[in-house]
Amino acid sequence: MSIPRLRALPAWQQDAVIALATWVVGVLVYASGIHRLVTAYDHAPVWVRLLELTALCGLELLRRWVPGALLLATAVLAVDIGLGPSLPVVVIYTDFLYAATLYGSRRTSRVMIGVAALSVVTVLAGVLLLGQEWRTAVLAAVGTLPFVLTPVWWAANIRQQRDIADAERANAGQLAKIAELDRRAAVAAERGRMARDLHDVIAGHLSAIAIQSEAALSLSDPQLAKTVLASVRANSVSALAEMRAMIGLLKAEGTSAETTAPARLAELSRLVESARASGLAVKVESTVDKKVPLPTAVDLTAYRIAQEALTNAAKHAPDGGQVDVDIRHFDGILEVQVRNEVSHPPPEAAHGSGTGLLNMRERADAVGGTLTAGPSGEGWLVRAELPVGPPEGTAR
Structure with a gap:
């Protein structure tokens, strides 16, 4: 043998x-x-x-x-x-x-x-x-x-x-056990991030739909009502598209899947138009050069913070209230400020769970930035500072 x-x-x-x-x-x-x-x-x-x-x-x-x-x-x-x-x-x-x-x-x-x-x-x-x-x-x-x-x-x-x-x-x-625990932690963190994304996207669109629908019911001008309803439809389609993309990501574990590109500040105009259709007077000032790309994570974070802040403004600001959006890039910092008037007393529908504010802070922390939110004069101010490095062409 x-x-x-x-x-x-x-x-x-x-x-x-x-x-x-x-x-x-x-x-x-x-x-x-x-x-x-x-x-x-x-x-x-x-x-x-x-x-x-x-x-x-x-x-x-x-x-x-x-x-x-x-x-x-x-x-x-x-x-x-x-x-x-x-x-x-x-x-x-x-x-x-x-x-x-x-x-x-x-x-x-x-x-x-x-x-x-x-x-x-x-x-x-x-x-x-x-x-x-x-x-x-x-x-x-x-x-x-x-x-x-x-x-x-x-x-x-x-x-x-x-x-x-x-x-x-x-x-x-x-x-191997540590690697598996790290993988599970990464999956849990990613699911938490996706949950925040889903909350911000769906809550923002649905809030806009609810406010615009209420406004459309009280309008007597057919043309103006048609404009508001068009914005309602645009928000609905965007919400469905975002939800389909998120569900596709959840289903595509270990496989290649076609997903939509992440939202960027370049698409801020869509948020502004939706807020204006809700009855707000939105003014935007930006010093960010669209030709100079920002880091993807910072770009998405700034967009989501602006989205959540405009959603809250639509809930708390009076009809026709002024909202100022100011975006600046200086000394390696991307600053996003959203200031809005506040109704007195605030409407019943304006009371939320506070999840949106918590999500904004978590997003800013995730990219090494800071976020403050609170009363400012007669209104409310959301201010985020996100590190991005110096703009291209700036002397060091």
Whole structure:
């Protein structure tokens, strides 16, 4: 049987194959008479040697699972040495040393390493003290010690490599878990961002639709009513388009999907026209050069803040109220200001949940900017400062 096929077997089957092969080789060695390690010292018949061999091969089936298998094998080795050491028993015993070091507990493995080191000192001291011819005794010890040192060193090295591999696998598992947690956090953050987008877009359009529809119901001029209803339809179509794009993004996980381009300040005129159709007098001043592109995230953030501020102005400003939109780019800052008059008392429909203001602050924080909102004179002011870097062509 080849080594790869043997390794593919379950552990107990591997041990059975090894034990059977060892027993067969041992029988052949005893039958050939080349088993004697000390030629002049052999007082056991072959059947006793075969009995020792069978006992050791039977214990090999337990060496991986039973910690006491090494002690039983040591007892067999002691009997064999008493009868005259034989090659098969000594060789098989090295497998028990190997198995105890590799498969035993960590404490057992450390003990085996210590025993192997101690055996070197003990054997050398013994042969020097008891040997009649010290040169011969030392040569015999040097020839015997590898049977103890080699299997223990080999098993300890394999165990160390296996522990390193286990540690690497554990680290890889931890890294994979961390990566999965990071992915989930990123998905949650992205869903939160999309929820804010959806709130800003739909709330803005629906608020404009509600206000413009109310205004259309009170108009007696058919042409003016038609203009207002056209703005209502435009807001409805925009809301549906934005919602379809958002749903497409949610459905397109891991696939390519056609989506609409993100809104930019270049499209601010649509918001202004919608606010004017709601009955507001909107004045816009901007120093932003449309030919100089802004960072996409900042451009979208500025647009959404202006959208939310105009939506709130439509809710809180009186009919025909003045709204001033001021957008400036200076010293690496994009400043967006929306100032509007406030009704006294505010209309019942104007009371909201505060989500819009929170979303504006979160958007500004996300790009490293700041946002303030509060009373300003007789009105309300929303002011955002978003870092974009110096305009092109500005001296540094």
